[in-house]
Amino acid sequence: MHYTKKESNVVNIDAGKTVTDSFRDGDQSVHDLRVFSGTELDLVTTGAPATLTVSDILRNEGSIVLTPGTTLGLTGEIYNSGTMTIDAATAATGATLLIHGVADLYGGGKVILDGPADKIVGDGSAATLSNSGQIIEGIGTLGGDGLTLVNGSPLLFGPDSGIYANGGLLVVNPSTFTNHGFLLAENGGTLQVGNLDGSSTITRK
Numbered sequence: 001m002h003y004t005k006k007e008s009n010v011v012n013i014d015a016g017k018t019v020t021d022s023f024r025d026g027d028q029s030v031h032d033l034r035v036f037s038g039t040e041l042d043l044v045t046t047g048a049p050a051t052l053t054v055s056d057i058l059r060n061e062g063s064i065v066l067t068p069g070t071t072l073g074l075t076g077e078i079y080n081s082g083t084m085t086i087d088a089a090t091a092a093t094g095a096t097l098l099i100h101g102v103a104d105l106y107g108g109g110k111v112i113l114d115g116p117a118d119k120i121v122g123d124g125s126a127a128t129l130s131n132s133g134q135i136i137e138g139i140g141t142l143g144g145d146g147l148t149l150v151n152g153s154p155l156l157f158g159p160d161s162g163i164y165a166n167g168g169l170l171v172v173n174p175s176t177f178t179n180h181g182f183l184l185a186e187n188g189g190t191l192q193v194g195n196l197d198g199s200s201t202i203t204r205k
Contacts, residue, residue, distance in 0.1 A: 013062075015039045023050035023070075034059040037082070043070040043095075051098070060084060060109065066095035073123070075100040080109035080134060088115030094140070096120075099127045099147055106132045113138035116168065122147030122175075129174075131181070137164035139189070143174030152181025165189030 013019055014036040021028070023045050033054045035041050040063040043052055053073035064084045066072055072084075074097065088094040094117025105111070111134060113120070118140035120129070128148040136142060136151075142163065143149055149172070152161030161181030163172060171192045172183075185191040 010034075012036070013039055013041055018042060020044050021052065022046070023052075027051045027053070029053040029055060031055050032057045032059075035062045035064055035082070037061040039063070040065060043067060043072065045069045053100075060107075066097070068093040068095055071096040071098050073098040073100055075103050078103055078105045079107040080105060080111065081107040082109050083112065084109070085112045085114055086118040086120070086138075086140070087112075088117045088140075092117065094118045098123055099129045101126075102128045102130075104130050104132070105134050108133050110135045110137065113140035113142070113170065116140055119144065120147070121145040131161060131163075133161055135162050135164060137162075137166045137170075139165065139168035139170050142170065142172045143177070147174045148176045149174035149178070151177070151179045151183075163191070165191035 010032040011030045012034045016038045018040040020042045021044065027050055042065045044067045049069045049071065051071040051073055055075060057077045058074055059079045060082050062082045066086050068088045086095045086097050094115060097120040100123045116139055120142045121144040124145050127146055130150040132153050151163055163183050165185040166189045167187045169190045169192065173194060183191060183193065
C-alpha cells in the first residue's frame with residue numbers, strides 16, 4: 001500500500017485482505033480514509049518512526065493495526081464499526097493513536113491497546129477525544145500530552161461506551177476526564193484512573 005507524501009483527498013481500501021502500508025516515502029497524510037469490511041490495513045515501519053495523519057474523516061469497517069513505531073493521527077470524525085489495534089510487540093516499543101483538535105469516536109466498534117508502551121494521547125496542544133458507543137480496552141496509556149477525554153454520553157449510558165483494563169495495567173490519565181460510561185477491569189487487569197498524586201480532574205456524570 002502506498003500514499004503520496006503530499007495530502008491526498010480520499011483513500012478507499014476495499015481489498016478483502018490484509019494491505020500493508022510500509023511508509024516507503026516517509027510520513028503520510030490523507031483527508032479521508034475508509035477501510036471496508038473484510039479488509040485489514042497494517043501500518044508497518046522497519047526504520048524510523050512513521051505517522052499517517054487523517055485530517056478529516058476516518059471510516060473503519062474492517063481492521064486497522066498499528067505496529068511498533070507507527071502513529072495514526074486523527075481528528076474530526078472517527079467512525080469505527082470494526083477494530084483498531086494499537087499494537088506493540090515489546091514493552092520498549094509502542095504504537096500511538098494521536099488526537100489532534102476535537103475528535104469524535106463512534107460506530108459500535110473496538111479500540112484495543114495491545115501492549116504496555118501503547119498509548120492514545122493528544123498532540124501537545126488542547127485536544128479532545130469523545131468516545132460514544134465504543135469499547136476501549138487493553139493495557140497501556142489512555143491520556144497525556146494535553147488530551148481531554150469524554151467517555152460515553154449522558155443520553156446513552158451503557159456498556160457499549162466503556163474503558164476496560166484487560167490482562168494488565170491500563171492507565172487512564174487525560175488532562176480532564178468526564179465519564180458517562182463504564183470503567184472496568186477484567187481478566188486480571190488493573191485500571192488506574194488519574195494521577196496517583198491526585199492532580200487529575202475527573203468528573204463522573
